[in-house]
Amino acid sequence: MLDVCLLGTGGMMPLPGRHLTALLLRHQGHSILVDCGEGTQVAIRKYAWSMHSIDCICFTHVHGDHVAGISGLLSSMGTEGRTEPVHIIGPAQIEPVISHLCIVVAVPFDVIFHTVDEGTFDFFGVTITPFPVNHNITCYGYRFDIDRLPVFLPDRAKALGIPVQEWSKLQKGESVRVGLKKFTPDQVRGPSRRGISLVYSTDTRPCRSLEDAAYDVDLLVTEGIYGDPDKAQSAKEKKHMTAQEAALLAKNAGARESWLTHYSPSFRNQRDYVRDIAAINPTVRFARDGDRKTILFDDQEEE
Template identity: 45%
Template sequence: MIDVTLIGTGGMVPLPDRFLASCLIEYNGKSILIDCGEGTQISLRKGKLSMSKIDTILITHCHADHISGLPGLLLTIGNNGRTEPLNIIAPRGSAKIINSLLIVCGYLPYEVRISELHDTKPVEFEQIGLKITSIPLNHHINCVGYSMELLLKSHFQPDKAEKLNIPVKFWRTLHNGNNVTVDNKTITPDMVLGEPRKTVKISYVTDTRPVKNINDIVKKSDLFICEGMYGDDTQYDNAVKKMHMIFSEAANIALEAEVKELWLTHFSPSMINPEDYINFAQNIFPDTYIGHDLMKKTIKN
């Protein structure tokens, strides 16, 4: 199972009851943090969420409200005794900016590995057992979203293997998707595996105008977390100008992409009560929820 927690749901500046937009994905004893604005580590502490288990930090883009919390978080992780490397993955051109932030950290007892992604085409990679696809977005600077899939192997069927007289030493090879040869016969994985298992898919998109890449990549997500900078449709022109989205645009993406559930996040500090505008989304996509700090969901496979 995968645990998903919104660490913060604010945009631009943190508020006393709303830290800046970030998200924690926990799976198999490790976790991935998406974005790290000011106050991220405070919200992690409030939620009693482990910082030492963070294996990878995915950055959507290098505006301050998405990266300014990195030095404090990395120092805290170091003070907790971490020695193994930590990965930071971000859009093209981000390494220079992130390295500049790391200067104020001084010494860290572990290696920080920074990788850059193309921001004009999707990129697939794997972290903590999840297949991750970056989503090119449309913002003022290079920006990407992320879609994560837990691809589970089909159950191995020992009874099928025994009927085919396949030695036990070959079972793992077949379960890993590779052919084997037994008595001059080729045995393929489908001959000994059960039905395909359900995929768990979580997608996270923020700081963008709607673009086709989003619909294509987040399609059929179990959970789609999307920015809703402004709730009221009358804010459309403002959203276009600032290259963000309104609630109804996020809801239309959720509807067209056939996702199961939509969480809205990254709210403008001027929108004190996002709940007041939820009908703008729910009239289009009923399974919409207003995100709040430390909102959590466990998705079972």
């Protein structure tokens, strides 16, 4: 399963009651933070999530409302006793930007930088796939996938004469040898099963790369910077996406559920546009600071 917490829904500047957009994901006791604007660590504390478990931080781009909170966050993680490395993924400019932001703080652990052109990343069972989007500077969205192995079929393993002590290897995806015969995992597995997927992308115009990445995802978190149709031209000029455009993109992508975020400081009347958005795509809603969700595998149930 994947636990999700939207730490803030604001864009450009924090407001009373609205933190800057950042997302925290948790899987098997490890966490991934996506973007870290000013005050992100305050939001983490406010919603009672842990900074100590953050092993990876993904940055979409280097505008201040997405990166300015990193120095305080890393410093606080060190103060709380962290010694393990933290991995940071982002565009090519991310290392010099963060290095300069952290010049006045003490960070007592290693920070390992990765650029998005390295391809996909795998951290504690979560596959992270960056993809380019259409903003006024280099910017990326991220897709997060948790794969699920097919069901192991013990009756089939017995019929093939595979000793029980070898089953665990097959369940992990390893091949085994019994005498002169080699057995592969696909010989003792059922059909493939759907995993868990999430896409996060802000600061972009509607674009094919985002729509493709969001295909059939469990949750799409993306921006709806304005609700007022009269501001659509402003969104185009600033390379952002309106709530209506985001709802249509989510519909075209077939996302199972979508949260809108990264609101302009002037956009405070989301309730006025709920019906408009529902008419375009009923699976889309205006998110609020602190929204949480646990995404389960299809055949799992909440305990």
